[in-house]
Amino acid sequence: MPILTQHADVAVLDLGAGENRFHLGWIAETEAALDKVATAEGPRALVTVADGKFFSNGLDLEWASAHPDRFSDYLASAERLLARVLTLPLVTTAVVQGHAFAAGAMFTLAHDFRIMRADRGFWCLPEADLGLPFSPGMSALIQARLTPQTAHAAMTTGRRYGGEDALAAGIVDRVAGEADLRETALALAASQAGRASAALATIKETLYAPVLRALRHEGG
Template identity: 30%
Template structure:
């Protein structure tokens, strides 16, 4: 595995990032994969695309994200932080139903991905740069800090409209991250579509920014602040698991504090 310089086309603060990823992450965006870049203690996970890619979750994308998380975990140090963004109109538009994967396969693969986010030995930040629907919103809520842009993007758990039942870990993830009773009801039982400011009031999002650039810059600033703390990543992951015992139980993580 080698380090090298790349230039990001997102905005100036992301220029000259160090790339740390396997060869698969260099493949074209046609495969709807992701890239993992490193800048100091910050790992930048980007769902790549050509601007119209919906980043729907299929085996290819899920495997790419899991590989990126594995690489970040392997190369983490005290003070490491993960920031996740996406290119294009969508952050993630849920499951890919136009794939050879069955829904049961996708549900099980996403379950493993959620468990790996919860177990990641570093703080995690997501900037919802576009629409996050269904399992795509679940992907966003896997993170510790959730930011969103005001000028574009909707959040929705639309399973109630699709006639689909959320898996147990999906329900527990929402319950763990959305503490307001009325927000839980509206998200799960009404399938409401919400924009950034309403998402903040509902407790789905921590901060809403005016546009993509300011949201990504906000995520980078938070990442830099967290990196300065130089926290022990393994301890951080244990603390996170302790915070969400019911979620960890259905994920099969079986949290036990180390004294």
């Protein structure tokens, strides 16, 4: 389960050392942690990290295929989580130290910034190869954060982007070696902590209004 710790002005959300899939309990815990950061006061920023081979492998497809009647609710709760991260009233950075696949890759896109390990791990949307379409909200999120050329290639070919490729394609904002990865993210986050404000949340709500309507399954 994700664990939240505080480092001066920076809240660090640690997803853990497993595959970090979006189980229902995992989603609830993550939302609770984000609520805590969102409703805190004063300067603050968020850095999301994980350990080991995976950042996150996304939805728990095994559980989902065993519970077809609950799939649409499950998907909606994952989409709600993406919308929550996308509109936090503070600057958020995902540290992609390992594989970020499918909804795990989308989760990184819901952050303001992404720093990826230069020499290890892939950022990948394997949906086309799995025969899974993207929900309208997920498709809208990806398209709202990437250039048309990158979004199209990533979504239709399941291309696996290593750190340098992801940087060149504009998927991540920076790469760093393993030793510097967290330090870089923490320093960036600390420098942005003063920007936490309700106005920042409003700016993001306006920026991504159609994406959020789709992720939240709102009309219009």
